[in-house]
Each structure stands twice: as C-alpha cells, then as structure tokens.
Amino acid sequence: MFALLVLMCFGDKLDEKQIKQVEFVQRRQLLTFARFNILNLWPKLTRLVMRKRWEEFFQIRREQHEVLLPLILARKRMVEERKKKMEEEEEEYVQSYVDTLLDLELPEEKRKLNEDEIVSLCSEFLNGGTDTTATALQWIMANLVKNPEIQERLYEEVKGAEEIEVEKMPYLKAVVLEGLRRHPPGHFVLPHSVTEDTVLGGYKVPKKGTINFMVAEIGRDPEVWKEPMAFKPERFMGEEVDITGSRGIKMMPFGAGRRICPGIGLAMLHLEYYVANMVKEFEWKEVQEHKVDLTEKLEFTVVMKHPLKARAVPRT
Numbered sequence: 001m002f003a004l005l006v007l008m009c010f011g012d013k014l015d016e017k018q019i020k021q022v023e024f025v026q027r028r029q030l031l032t033f034a035r036f037n038i039l040n041l042w043p044k045l046t047r048l049v050m051r052k053r054w055e056e057f058f059q060i061r062r063e064q065h066e067v068l069l070p071l072i073l074a075r076k077r078m079v080e081e082r083k084k085k086m087e088e089e090e091e092e093y094v095q096s097y098v099d100t101l102l103d104l105e106l107p108e109e110k111r112k113l114n115e116d117e118i119v120s121l122c123s124e125f126l127n128g129g130t131d132t133t134a135t136a137l138q139w140i141m142a143n144l145v146k147n148p149e150i151q152e153r154l155y156e157e158v159k160g161a162e163e164i165e166v167e168k169m170p171y172l173k174a175v176v177l178e179g180l181r182r183h184p185p186g187h188f189v190l191p192h193s194v195t196e197d198t199v200l201g202g203y204k205v206p207k208k209g210t211i212n213f214m215v216a217e218i219g220r221d222p223e224v225w226k227e228p229m230a231f232k233p234e235r236f237m238g239e240e241v242d243i244t245g246s247r248g249i250k251m252m253p254f255g256a257g258r259r260i261c262p263g264i265g266l267a268m269l270h271l272e273y274y275v276a277n278m279v280k281e282f283e284w285k286e287v288q289e290h291k292v293d294l295t296e297k298l299e300f301t302v303v304m305k306h307p308l309k310a311r312a313v314p315r316t
C-alpha cells in the first residue's frame with residue numbers, strides 16, 4: 001500500500017532503498033505524533049519549558065525534508081525535461097501528486113506553494129492514505145475469514161471477471177461499506193473548531209471550542225442499524241447508501257462536510273480492488289491456532305489487537 005502511494009506521490013518508480021527511507025521518516029512521524037501533540041497546545045509556554053522536545057521535533061522534521069525534498073526536486077527537473085520532449089516528440093506521461101502541487105497557484109495569495117508546504121502536503125498524502133486503508137483492509141479480510149459464507153458469496157461475484165469492474169459488483173461494495181461501518185479505522189475525525197457561539201443538541205458550544213464526532217458509535221447505533229455489531233454486508237444490498245453525509249448521516253468513516261477526507265474516492269477504489277483480487281486469487285481460511293479475534297487496539301488508527309493470521313489457499 002505504501003509503495004503504491006509513493007508511486008502516486010512522486011511519479012516514477014523509486015527503488016527499494018528510497019522507498020524504505022521514505023517509509024522510515026514517515027513512520028517515525030506517525031509514531032511520535034502523540035508525544036509532540038502537547039507542543040501545539042501552548043506553543044509559547046512549551047518553547048520555554050520543553051525546549052528539548054521542540055529540538056527533537058525540529059530534528060525529525062529536518063530529516064524528513066532531507067529525504068522528501070530531493071525526490072520532489074528530481075521530479076520537478078524530470079517534468080520540465082519531459083515537457084520539452086513532449087513538445088518535440090509528442091510524448092505523454094502520467095501526472096503525479098507532486099506535479100499537481102508544483103503547478104498549483106494559490107488564488108487568493110497569487111503565489112505558488114513553497115518547498116516546505118510541498119513537503120508537508122506529500123507527507124500528509126502518504127500518512128493519510130496508508131495506515132487508514134491498510135487497517136480497513138485488514139478488518140474486512142478478518143471478517144471474510146470469520147464468515148466463510150460471506151467470502152463465498154463475494155467469490156461468486158468476482159470469480160468470472162477478467163478485470164475487476166467495481167461498478168458491476170454490488171456485493172463487493174456492500175462488503176467494503178460494512179467493513180467501514182463496523183470497523184472505521186478512525187473512531188474520531190480530526191479536531192474541528194467552532195467559528196461562532198452555537199448550540200448543538202442542547203449544549204452550548206463556545207466560539208473557538210474544539211469539537212469532535214464519535215464516528216464508531218454513529219455506525220454502531222442500535223436505533224439506526226439492526227444488529228449493529230454483526231457483520232452483514234446484505235444490509236447494504238439494494239439500498240443506496242451515501243457515506244459523504246450530504247443526505248443525512250448514518251455512518252461517517254471519512255468524516256462529513258467541508259473537511260471530509262479528500263482521499264475518499266481513492267480509498268474506496270483501493271479497498272474494492274484489493275479485496276476483490278485477494279478473494280479472486282485465494283481462499284482465506286482461519287488458522288486453528290490463530291482464531292480471528294476482533295478486539296480493537298488504538299494506534300494511529302484503531303487496529304486489530306491481534307493482527308489477522310490466515311491461510312491463503314490459491315484458487316484452482
């Protein structure tokens with residue numbers, strides 16, 4: 001998943017060593033996220049009393065720059081060369097995320113993004129799109145291992161297809177949606193700030209107050225969902241479910257409204273393709289010594305406390 005996101009971000013394929021370097025700086029950032037969060041609460045105060053931690057934070061950021069920036073600049077040079085070539089030889093190339101950032105002009109400020117901003121946006125793209133999708137995939141596969149009859153019904157839908165055409169596979173979509181409802185990778189959205197005094201559900205929320213939403217509880221509300229803790233993709237069959245929240249909210253694994261996850265389309269596509277191909281090529285069986293255990297554990301996302309261990313038997 002990470003290598004795929006790196007390819008989408010920087011364009012041309014990087015070698016294994018480069019991917020490992022990117023993975024190292026990004027993973028370290030994720031793992032230290034909680035430790036540095038406090039610096040953000042009272043920056044003026046913590047700059048005085050937590051100087052060591054600030055230094056550590058800047059050092060990690062510097063090292064991230066040292067790895068990501070050369071890749072961005074190399075891509076910039078390559079795109080410029082290719083653009084020249086294209087004019088001469090009409091050659092085409094696939095756009096990467098970095099290309100779009102290099103082209104972007106901020107309309108209000110009438111300026112291009114600077115290097116620091118591009119590094120941050122690449123980092124956000126890589127971190128935002130890897131753990132979330134990989135976690136969701138693991139939960140979905142765990143439920144398919146635990147429920148062989150659901151896996152079999154899905155296999156019936158995907159087995160004949162030469163290529164996976166997700167729009168013709170309603171049960172596949174239902175399996176992915178049920179996975180996201182029952183096990184959203186994030187149990188909360190990112191913190192949101194209120195722009196004016198307001199009242200929500202009878203509670204006064206003051207201007208600048210921080211609020212969040214209980215994503216997992218919403219998707220497991222027994223007043224909205226029948227048998228909410230059961231894994232039943234059938235509940236999504238024949239029913240158009242809108243997960244963007246534009247027509248009411250029954251589940252919101254990607255958030256809702258203006259700050260909804262910008263990777264929603266990509267994530268759904270990745271999940272559908274991965275699940276379909278994994279089930280098409282292999283039968284996923286439970287291993288006696290490693291029974292599927294759906295206990296949750298909070299890391300950067302809410303992951304399986306005991307990661308899935310299954311036997312993948314090639315389909316003949």
Ligand code: HEM
Pocket residue numbers: 124125126128129130132133136184185186188189190191253254255256259260261262263264266267
């Ligand atoms: C199953 C996969 C994913 C899930 C469940 C997920 C979920 C979320 C959630 C809940 C938020 C916060 C929304 C809010 O605060 O209201 C978010 C934000 C974000 N996601 Fe995703 N996401 C996924 C995949 C991706 C992918 C593939 C990308 C990009 C490649 C991505 C990039 C982002 C970014 C950049 C933000 C921050 C947006 C902002 O600050 O406004 N996500 N995501």
